[in-house]
Amino acid sequence: MTSSAYGSTLPWAEPSWYTGHPSPYYKESHRRLRDFMRKWCEKYTLPYTEEWAEAGAVPASLYHECAKAGLLVPIASGKSIPKEWSHYPIVAGIKPEEWDGFHDFVLWDELIRGGGIVSLFIGLTVGAPPLLKFANQQLQDKIFPEILTGEKRICLAVTEPAAGSDVRSITTTAEKTPDGKHYVVNGEKKWITNGFQSDYFMTTVRTGGPGVNGISMLLIPRSEGLKTRPLPVITGPLAATTFVTFEDVKVPVEYLIGKEGHGFRQTMINFNHERLWVAFQGIRGCRTAIHDAFQWALKREAFDKKLIEQPVVRNKFGNMGRQIESLQAWTEQIIYELENLSDADGARLLGGTTALLKVETGMVSKYVAEECLKIMGGSLGLTKTGQGSRIEAFYRSVPSLLVPGGSEDVLIDLGVREALKLHLQAENAKSRL
Ligand SMILES: Cc1cc2nc3c(=O)[nH]c(=O)nc-3n(C[C@H](O)[C@H](O)[C@H](O)COP(=O)(O)OP(=O)(O)OC[C@H]3O[C@@H](n4cnc5c(N)ncnc54)[C@H](O)[C@@H]3O)c2cc1C
Structure with a gap:
């Protein structure tokens, strides 16, 4: 037995559990959250994205x-919300103890x-977790009320002009x-998302000698000597990318993380x-692009046929569908x-x-963005407004999935080294038996 579909029924436009397929992962509170968020975005964000x-x-x-809708608390905490935060609004009325990685x-x-608004929260989702996981209680009690409201x-x-991946x-x-x-x-940080909008900078600094043991994390409040300026990037100004300079910025030692x-x-x-x-x-970027490309392929005619009637176009959708569903399944796992x-x-x-x-996300996104852009054709796929606008924006955003948080080349190597490390640990454990 399956329940009725939610959202678009175009192939791969929504996760399969939205279209009524059973899933072990999603329960009533996940559906409640989904419904709340879709309505909230339809009211507060979707109509204004282009503007x-x-x-x-x-x-x-x-x-x-x-903050009022209760989005900031889960975004700051990630997969689990501390029970001490239950007095803040939490989206869709979900309780801290209910919240999980699927929410x-x-x-x-x-x-x-x-x-349109995702980049508003990037600083929060990467900057707040170290405060929650590693900072002393007094600092948490001082800072969280300000940022959760x-x-x-x-x-x-973290990143500097001469230190990115490394x-x-x-x-x-x-x-x-001396006291x-x-x-x-003192120093510089580059490509910092939300930097020019921020009051606090969760910063990696060198407190000791060279190498990893000399690195500490310090929460730096905006104060004298701290300057920010926007850095234009391919995705446009909403990305809020920033150059930050610190010149003799004084920070109380209690702000060490x-x-x-x-x-x-x-x-x-x-x-x-x-x-x-x-x-x-x-x-979601891929699903949105596939949705818009599908709508177009069902109505656009070329050589006396709808695009979707061309086997080559169907082949593109099939290849996109298998990749996006594999990526979703691996993510859920x-x-x-x-x-x-x-x-x-x-x-x-x-x-x-x-x-x-x-890495896989970057590769699938690159593939889907390019195939969808081709399906839309030059007229729509490259135009910032109209029916191809979401595909055009997604195509431009793909590099920001590839580099920040670890570049593709670096992460492939890391993935293999980590896998080998686990293999050696498992073999050593076996040999000790
Ligand atoms: C839009 C955007 C937002 C960002 N937001 C933030 C943020 O909020 N906070 C923050 O701290 N940083 C942020 N960054 C920085 C991001 O994390 C770095 O760009 C990233 O870590 C890569 O560093 P780099 O650009 O200096 O490239 P480099 O480290 O100079 O590397 C360049 C290229 O060299 C190759 N390479 C380097 N080392 C190796 C290796 N060991 N093995 C194989 N290949 C290698 C890779 O192809 C790599 O792409 C952001 C970047 C962008 C573009």
Whole structure:
């Protein structure tokens, strides 16, 4: 028995559980969240996407609307919401103890379909988790009320002009003052999403000598000596990409995240959710593109036939369909495994797998964006407005799935090294029996 379809019934335009197919992962609260988010986006975001892209900004008032709707709490916490946060609004009335990784997936999936505002939350979703996982309680108690109510914003500042993939070589320094009460920060960070909109910068700094053991994480409040300027990128101004400079910025030592020298490990752990979340972006981006291309192929005529009547065009859809469903299934499998492992085991066992999932997302997205663009033809596929506009925007956004959070080439290698490490550990464990 299957229930009735939700959303579009065009092939692969929605996940199969939306179209009534059974799934072990999604329950009543996931459906409630999906319904809430779709209606919310149809009211607050979808009608304005083109207007915001043209204006180059999303109105600040919308961020407060997001806080009121209970979006910020789950976005800041990822797969599980602390029970101490139950007094904040939580989207669709879901309780912290109910929230799981599949709610996280549904929330992002619908937000991404809602277009235009996803980049508003990137700083929050990558910048807040280290505060939650590693910061002392006093700092959490001070900062979270500000960022969960939307009063202030946070971003993650790791990358530097001369240190991207190779986080070990960052050079931004944080030196203690002689009285031991402050760090003084000097350096530059580049490509920081939401930087110019942020009040807090979750920053990797060098507190010790060279190498990974000299790296720490410091939460830097916007203050004297901290400057930001927007950096134009291919996806347009809504990406909110930023260059940040620190010139003798004084930060109280209480803003250290975890211990000195632990910053590299904390940064690597933080990447795992970021990479999973890139898969969320790619999956819905592909589905939206396939939806729009399908609609077009069903009505456009060329050589006396509808496009969909051309076997070559059907072949494109078949190839897109098999890839997107495989990507969805692998993503769900990883979410399920993370749900059923401790945080430590999740990071240990799935760091490499999540890196490879991100790579696969980039490859599938590249393929789907290009095939959909071809189906739309030059007239629509390359035009920023009209029926091909979502495909044109998705095509431009693909590079931002490939590089941030770890470049494709680096992550493939990481995936193999991690898999081999687990193999050797398993063999050693066997030999000890
Ligand atoms: C739109 C956007 C948003 C971003 N947002 C943020 C943010 O919010 N916060 C933040 O800290 N950073 C952010 N970044 C930075 C992003 O994480 C880095 O761009 C990324 O880590 C790669 O670093 P890089 O660009 O310096 O490339 P490099 O490290 O210079 O690498 C360039 C290329 O060299 C090759 N390469 C390098 N090393 C290896 C290797 N070991 N093996 C094989 N090939 C290799 C790869 O092909 C790689 O793509 C963002 C970037 C973009 C484009």
